[in-house]
Amino acid sequence: MTITNILTRKFFVGIIVLILCSSIFLLNSLLMGIDILDALFYIALFAIPILLFYAPLWSTISEIFVDKRVKYKKNSTMLILHALGGAVLPYLLAAVFKPEDFLNFLKSSSSISVVLVGILFSLLYMQVDRLFLKFKHR
16 A cells, blocks of 8 residues: 555544544533533644544554564554554643643643543544544454
8 A cells, every 4th residue: 555545544534533522522522511612623733633633544554554563463563653652642732732731731640641631532442543443344
């Protein structure tokens, strides 16, 4: 597979995950009484760039790495690389959006829960990609 095909597939997977996560987030916002415009703002600020740019790029790099460098246990290696991408992302966001509070973010107890959410969504992205490949080859 060429890089263009892989990136196109990952972009479509990002759109699917974005629709899924956004609908869950909007439903949760409605149930919790959060203003819908605030929820849409957070989706536009965080979910769209992450799921349409960072996730496809990281997933493409990890897939190419696994295809070229790993001979055994490819699925396990892919799982670890996706989880690593999800774990690194909150720290990148903290460093970009609030560089002056980055050390406070590292020391806070909430940083581990944010990292776990990042890992959860990266594994969700990987599973949707696997399902997309499975149904594409039918």
